[in-house]
């Protein structure tokens with residue numbers, strides 16, 4: 034099934050029961066931001082606050098992400114933010130492969146409609162799903178790969194930075210490089 038707008042896709046997702054998380058969610062967390070964003074962030078799965086509000090990255094991790102966006106001069110409203118899973122796994126456990134399989138089609142449709150120039154995976158789970166299954170976040174964060182129409186990279190998940198503040202310096206460097214690459218992409222002819 035293909036959709037002509039994010040609104041029609043969101044409406045279809047709202048009643049999704051493709052995996053058991055459909056029964057336990059408070060709200061489906063579809064995504065937030067500019068429908069024409071050049072830069073898209075993809076996290077792992079909603080947490081408690083996201084489940085309660087139906088908006089991705091509104092909890093502590095999201096507030097930290099906001100600070101990095103501000104620090105490197107990327108307006109939050111210019112980007113789009115979504116997750117691999119649209120429903121919260123119980124007690125924030127890692128997504129199960131079958132949950133990812135059930136949900137990933139929604140994300141692919143979202144990406145098709147937004148057509149970002151760059152996709153940034155937030156954390157290992159997202160990078161393993163979108164970049165390559167054996168992605169090593171500690172070793173490979175901040176490196177760029179071209180995949181089809183998209184420039185892709187991964188950074189530490191903001192929750193990992195909350196657990197281990199020694200990673201924050203690397204995150205700032207990665208975010209600065211993302212801004213530089215984004216400026217190059219958006220100044221290219223025909224963009």
Ligand code: URA
Nearest residue numbers: 076077078079089090
């Ligand atoms: N962590 C994620 O990966 N996504 C959210 O939306 C919130 C926390």
